[in-house]
Amino acid sequence: xxxxxxxxxxxxxxTFFAAAAVVPILLMLVNSFKTGSELAKNAWGIPSFWTxxxxxxxxxxxxxxxxRTFLNSVFVSVVYTLLTLIVSSLAAFAFSxxxxxxxxxxxxxxxxxxxxxxxxxxxxxxxxxxKVHMLNTYSVQIFPGIANVFCLFMLKxxxxxxxxxxxxxxxxxxxxx
Numbered sequence: 001x002x003x004x005x006x007x008x009x010x011x012x013x014x015t016f017f018a019a020a021a022v023v024p025i026l027l028m029l030v031n032s033f034k035t036g037s038e039l040a041k042n043a044w045g046i047p048s049f050w051t052x053x054x055x056x057x058x059x060x061x062x063x064x065x066x067x068r069t070f071l072n073s074v075f076v077s078v079v080y081t082l083l084t085l086i087v088s089s090l091a092a093f094a095f096s097x098x099x100x101x102x103x104x105x106x107x108x109x110x111x112x113x114x115x116x117x118x119x120x121x122x123x124x125x126x127x128x129x130x131k132v133h134m135l136n137t138y139s140v141q142i143f144p145g146i147a148n149v150f151c152l153f154m155l156k157x158x159x160x161x162x163x164x165x166x167x168x169x170x171x172x173x174x175x176x177x
Contacts, residue, residue, distance in 0.1 A: 076141050083146040091147075092155035097167065107156075110149050 031039055032054055034047045042048075059067055094100075095107055125144050129135055 072138075076138055079138070080142045080145065083142065084148050084151055087146050088148055088151040088155050091152050092159050095152070096156045096159035096162075097164065111153060114149050 027044070030046065031043065033050045033052070034042070035049075035051055035053070038047060038049070095103060121144075125140075126135075129140050134140060
């Protein structure tokens with residue numbers, strides 16, 4: 001009996017906390033369809049007249065600068081992610097599956113660079129990009145971080161779990177064709 005009471009109590013508490021997390025988001029969404037005067041009069045209710053004027057003024061604000069900055073953010077994040085995955089996966093494959101002299105020393109040195117705060121490297125990055133006249137470009141946001149050591153480490157750990165027989169199987173299929 002006490003187990004059932006604990007279960008019901010836990011379900012009620014979790015439902016309460018879930019509602020406490022979701023209600024402000026829903027209220028914000030519903031209030032975005034109200035005019036300013038209606039929001040001042042009725043902040044907690046359903047709008048009497050649904051309007052999209054807030055969204056049209058948001059998009060047209062300052063000649064659409066918000067849309068442009070959003071698209072800039074999407075571009076930078078997509079290119080950054082793709083380049084980081086390409087560079088890190090190639091490096092992780094090399095560290096995981098190839099044997100070369102100094103592999104462990106280089107890998108430990110790379111891991112040690114994760115302890116350097118980014119704030120220390122910012123002046124050097126600024127000077128480097130200013131010397132080549134690349135300030136105010138996407139390159140400043142993308143290139144300094146694509147050799148991400150944490151991503152390299154995570155991908156190397158994954159590639160270490162893959163058996164080497166998979167590589168040998170691929171070589172075997174290439175010889176057959």
